[in-house]
Amino acid sequence: MVTTLIVGSSLVVLIAVGVLIQTMDDRERENRQREAALNARASSFDYMLNGFPPGLVHPRLKGLVCHCLIDVSSQLNKIAPQNQNYRDNLATAQQQLTEFSGKTGKFVGISLxxxxxxxxxxxxxxxxxxxxxxxxxxxxxxxxxxxxxxxxxxxxxxxxxxxxxxxxxxxxxxxxxxxxxxxxxxxxxxxxxxxxxxxxxxxxxxxxxxxxxxxxxxxxxxxxxxxxxxxxxxxxxxxxxxxxxxxxxxxxxxxx
Known part of the structure; x- marks a missing residue:
C-alpha cells in the first residue's frame, strides 16, 4: 500500500515537472518569436530613418519613426536585458529623436x-x-x-x-x-x-x-x-x- 502511494506520488510529481518544463519551453519559444518579430520591425524603422537619401523624409515623420523605434527597442531590452546591441540601439534612437525634434524651418523634399x-x-x-x-x-x-x-x-x-x-x-x-x-x-x-x-x-x-x-x-x-x-x-x-x-x-x- 505504501509502495503504491509512493509510486503514485512520484508520477504526480513527474507529471507536474513535465508540465512546468513544457510551459517554460512554450514561453521561451514565444519570446524567441516575439523577439524575431520585433527585430524585423526595428530593421524597418531603422531603414526608414537611415536608408533613404537626406531630404526625402520630413523631420516630423522621422520623429514619429524614432518614437516607434524607441518603443520597439525598449521591448527588446525587456526581453533580453543582457543584449548590449539592444541597449545601444535604444540610445541611438533616443539621440536621433532629439536631433529631429530640434530641426525647424521650411522643408523642401527631393525627388527620386x-x-x-x-x-x-x-x-x-x-x-x-x-x-x-x-x-x-x-x-x-x-x-x-x-x-x-x-x-x-x-x-x-x-x-x-x-x-x-x-x-x-x-x-x-x-x-x-x-x-x-x-x-x-x-x-x-x-x-x-x-x-x-x-x-x-x-x-x-x-x-x-x-x-x-x-x-x-x-x-x-x-x-x-x-x-x-x-x-x-x-x-x-x-x-x-x-x-x-x-x-x-x-x-x-x-x-x-
Missing amino acids: SNKAQIKEVQKMFSSLHNFVAKLTASQRIKAEEANLYRKLIQRLLLQTTLDELIDPIAEALNQGNIALAIHYLQASKGKMEQENEHGFYNDRISRHKRQIEELMQQNPLLGPAARSNPDKTDQIRPRLSNTDDSWKKKSYDDQQ
Missing part, C-alpha cells in the same frame, strides 16, 4: 529617380500610414498629431508617384509622342490638384499648365486627343486604401 527605391518608400510609408491608425486607435498619439502624420505621409507618397511620371514624360517628349507627354503631364497635374490643400502644389501645377499649353499650341490637333485618352497611370499611384497589410498582420501584439 530609382524605381526600386520609389517602391520601397511607397511600401514602407504606406505601412506606416496604417500604423498611425493603430496608434490613434490605442490613444498613444493625439488625433491632431495623427492628422499631421497622415498628411505628411500622403504628401511623400504623392511625391513618389509624381517622381514615377518624370521619366515617362521625358521619354514621350524625346520620342516625339506629344500626345502621350501631355497625357502624363495632365495626370501629374490632376494628382497634385486632388491633394493641393493650402495651395501646397500651386507653383508646380502652374508649371505643368504652362507646359501643357505650350505643347498644345505646338500641336493643336493633339489637344482633344490627349484629353480623351484614358488614364494609363492608375497602376502607379499610391493606394492608401489598398496598401500592404503585412505591417498590420504582424503588428505589435505587445502594444498593451
Whole structure:
C-alpha cells in the first residue's frame, strides 16, 4: 500500500515537472518569436530613418519613426536585458529623436529617380500610414498629431508617384509622342490638384499648365486627343486604401 502511494506520488510529481518544463519551453519559444518579430520591425524603422537619401523624409515623420523605434527597442531590452546591441540601439534612437525634434524651418523634399527605391518608400510609408491608425486607435498619439502624420505621409507618397511620371514624360517628349507627354503631364497635374490643400502644389501645377499649353499650341490637333485618352497611370499611384497589410498582420501584439 505504501509502495503504491509512493509510486503514485512520484508520477504526480513527474507529471507536474513535465508540465512546468513544457510551459517554460512554450514561453521561451514565444519570446524567441516575439523577439524575431520585433527585430524585423526595428530593421524597418531603422531603414526608414537611415536608408533613404537626406531630404526625402520630413523631420516630423522621422520623429514619429524614432518614437516607434524607441518603443520597439525598449521591448527588446525587456526581453533580453543582457543584449548590449539592444541597449545601444535604444540610445541611438533616443539621440536621433532629439536631433529631429530640434530641426525647424521650411522643408523642401527631393525627388527620386530609382524605381526600386520609389517602391520601397511607397511600401514602407504606406505601412506606416496604417500604423498611425493603430496608434490613434490605442490613444498613444493625439488625433491632431495623427492628422499631421497622415498628411505628411500622403504628401511623400504623392511625391513618389509624381517622381514615377518624370521619366515617362521625358521619354514621350524625346520620342516625339506629344500626345502621350501631355497625357502624363495632365495626370501629374490632376494628382497634385486632388491633394493641393493650402495651395501646397500651386507653383508646380502652374508649371505643368504652362507646359501643357505650350505643347498644345505646338500641336493643336493633339489637344482633344490627349484629353480623351484614358488614364494609363492608375497602376502607379499610391493606394492608401489598398496598401500592404503585412505591417498590420504582424503588428505589435505587445502594444498593451
